[in-house]
Amino acid sequence: MNRRPTSRSGSASRSAATARADSGRGPSRRRVEHGADRPAPERRPWYRRVPVLVALVVAVVGGLVAAAWFTPVLAVRTTEVVGVVELSEQEVLAALDVPPGQPLPRVDTGGAAARVAAIPKVASARVQRIYPSTIRVTVTERMPVVFxxxxxxxxxxDGEGVDFAVAPPPPGLPKLVADAPGWGDPATAAALEILEAMPPQLREQVGEVAARSISDVSVTLHDGRIVMWGGTDQSARKGAVALPLLTQPGQTYDVSSPDLPTVR
Incomplete structure (x- = not known):
C-alpha cells in the first residue's frame, strides 16, 4: 500500500521536471526558428566601394584614350587654313606637314606651328585640333611697311624691321635709308616708330624716310619737300604741328622742336 503513492509522486515529479525542461527549451527554440536573435547581414560602407568604381572609370577612360591615340577613330580628315592673303594654302600645308589619317591626339601642334611660322612671310602661326577630325591653321602674314x-x-x-621678301614694293610704300637697315638696328626701329606715330594724312605723303641715327630722322614727301623730325620723342605733338606747317610755302620743315618749328 505504500508503493502506489510513491509511484504517483515519482511520476508527478518527472512530469514537472519535463514541463520545466520544456518550458526552458521552448522559447529558445522559437527564437531560433523565427530568427529573432540572428544578426543582420553586414553592409559594406559606401566608401569601400569607391576604389572599384574608380578602377572601372580608369579602365573605360584608358580604353578611349588608347582608341583615339592608336586607331583612326579620331583621324585627321580635314585641314583648314585661315588668314592667308599673299601666301597660298599649298605653301602653308607643305610647311604644316600633317598627313591625312594621322590620329588627331598625336599631332604635334607646337611643332607644326613652328614649321609654318618659319615661312619668311609669316609673322605668327597657330595650329589647333578641332575634334573629331580637323586641323586648323591660323596665319598672320607680315605686311610691308618700308622697302x-x-x-x-x-x-x-615689316613693322618690326624684319626683312621678309625680295619683291617689288607696293605703290606708295616709303623707302627706308639707313646704314644697316633691318631687324635689331636702332635707327631702323626709330624710323618705323615715327612712321607709326604719324597722322595718316601725313604718312600717306611720305616717299622716303632717312634714319641717320635714332635722334636724326627725316622724311621726304612725294613732292620733294623735307620734314626734319629728329627723334621719337613727342611724335604725336610733332605730327600735329607738321600738318598745318606744311600749308606754308617752303622746302624744309623742321619740327624736331615742336614748340619752335621752322620753315626754310
Whole structure:
C-alpha cells in the first residue's frame, strides 16, 4: 500500500521536471526558428566601394584614350587654313606637314606651328585640333611697311624691321635709308616708330624716310619737300604741328622742336 503513492509522486515529479525542461527549451527554440536573435547581414560602407568604381572609370577612360591615340577613330580628315592673303594654302600645308589619317591626339601642334611660322612671310602661326577630325591653321602674314634697295633687288620690311621678301614694293610704300637697315638696328626701329606715330594724312605723303641715327630722322614727301623730325620723342605733338606747317610755302620743315618749328 505504500508503493502506489510513491509511484504517483515519482511520476508527478518527472512530469514537472519535463514541463520545466520544456518550458526552458521552448522559447529558445522559437527564437531560433523565427530568427529573432540572428544578426543582420553586414553592409559594406559606401566608401569601400569607391576604389572599384574608380578602377572601372580608369579602365573605360584608358580604353578611349588608347582608341583615339592608336586607331583612326579620331583621324585627321580635314585641314583648314585661315588668314592667308599673299601666301597660298599649298605653301602653308607643305610647311604644316600633317598627313591625312594621322590620329588627331598625336599631332604635334607646337611643332607644326613652328614649321609654318618659319615661312619668311609669316609673322605668327597657330595650329589647333578641332575634334573629331580637323586641323586648323591660323596665319598672320607680315605686311610691308618700308622697302630698302640692295644689289639683288628691293627688300620688303615689316613693322618690326624684319626683312621678309625680295619683291617689288607696293605703290606708295616709303623707302627706308639707313646704314644697316633691318631687324635689331636702332635707327631702323626709330624710323618705323615715327612712321607709326604719324597722322595718316601725313604718312600717306611720305616717299622716303632717312634714319641717320635714332635722334636724326627725316622724311621726304612725294613732292620733294623735307620734314626734319629728329627723334621719337613727342611724335604725336610733332605730327600735329607738321600738318598745318606744311600749308606754308617752303622746302624744309623742321619740327624736331615742336614748340619752335621752322620753315626754310
Amino acid at each position: 630698302t634697295e640692295h644689289p639683288d633687288g628691293t627688300h620688303l620690311l
